[in-house]
Amino acid sequence: MLLDYDRMGGLRVALLGFTALVAGFLLLPVVFIVLLSFGSSRWLAFPPPGWTLKWYQELFADPAWLNAALTSARIATMTALLAVAIGLLASFALVRGRFAGREILRGLLLTPMVLPVVVFAIAIYAFFLRLGLGGTTIGFVIAHTVLALPFAIIPIATALEGFDKSIEDAAIVCGASPLEARLRITLPSIRIGIFSAAIFSFLASWDEVVVAIFMASPSLQTLPVKIWGSLRSDLSPVIAAASSLLVGLTLALMVVTALLQRKFRT
């Protein structure tokens, strides 16, 4: 009876109550930070003595924040494009290829997801110092693409595994070239996987802190590096304003994802 929602009695109330508590715990920091960003207390008193938009004004008045956001957006977009392109090719090989060591190669490509980021961060930092790529956009994009690649491969490979290859073969039998069949039959069929891969690899770069802290130079800072620097100096409400905008972006991404998934399904 423990897995029958309608026949659990008091246990159901207890489980529902506990789940509500945990949901509240998960929601607390997100809601709190948004409320705080409109509060007028510089010392982050809560509930705030009054409401204001001045932290947002301060945020937009400081070009360093805007620059950091633009740098992050640029690097994350390039990372997502590169990771999806490389991940797409790799997924086809991993799912359809029949060669020795396929599982080992798959494991190798997914390792950046498992290895503690700090190890990779200092490794690539030292490596790029020698190559002269430290603190450059290219360096950032390469390092982030390594980290994002597993997040691109997993959804694409999963979608491809669920796709019936005989449909592609049928297109070829009907006269399509193999490339044409892939572009016009297979890719549209696995678009949910490709789309998830794009979002995940974008977020993998956009939110990445550790590699960015090592790679950043005074002239090239991503948003997380800027937040990290501000956090270490003081807990200014301007960070709350920047954070709230990030929460807004997350919500927008979630809505877009939900809408697109609904559209793709029908």
Next chain:
Amino acid sequence: MDETVRAVSSCSRVAAMSVEIRRNFGTVRVPAGLNGLLPALILIVLFFVVPVLVLLLRSVTEPEPGLQNYAALLGDGTYARVFFNTFLVAALVTIVTVLVAFPVAWMLAIVPSGLASIVFGIIILSMWTNLLTRTYAWMVLLQRTGVINRTLMATGVIDQPLPLINNLTGVTIGMVYIMLPFMILPLVGTLRAIDPMTLRAASLCGASPFQAFRRILLPLSLPGVAAGGLMVFVMSLGYFVTPALLGGTSNMMLAEMIAQMVQSLLNWGLGSAAAFILLVVTMALYALQLRLAGARRMSGGI
């Protein structure tokens, strides 16, 4: 005569073999399958494998060839405390995460889908929100004059602010917050795959709810709990951001120590030796987790 026959037959055998080889090559098409992997392999080998290997090499060559960095790390009490603290925090975070995640996953596995999707939405929102944003929120919430201390004092539960930040409590709260989605989401899958009939049967046969939980539900979900718990443990071992911001100087974790050795002390030899130790422990546990997940796939088809 005899020799000609032998020659002809061996000749035909060679011909047959070569046809077979050609046919095999025709169907296997090794290069065609590998071509697509090339960009990914070049990227990973050149910018992941090589840099990590070069780093590990530095641990035995700097400042001079030898194992002195490892001897220093393993022989010194200060470093031993960092190792101990890293395992302590990771174990604590894992235990709390499992205990909190299990009831939630249980509820999500059986609740009507409308209610479930609200909770899933909240989980995704918290998971996708910027890591530093979440950590910043906890820094503000947990500080001496923060909301939590003020509320507790206003309601008379305590009369002195509790030290909630820059210590083990702060790291644990912040890390559990981050790890919960990684535990809840896979566990829902495990629990959904359990046939409710087995529990109905237990109840019909006279098992009390507690017995049914302990002897049916818990054992059946254990592979999922173990795999998820191990993943949380591995992730916690190497975590950098949250311990650095919510933890104190007295309970530093390994990742932060590595960063400090390299960034502030510029001691690359010692830093990369510590990184190698972290790498070996992580990879060994990851292999164990893969085995657990693999065993589950074979036995249960989940």
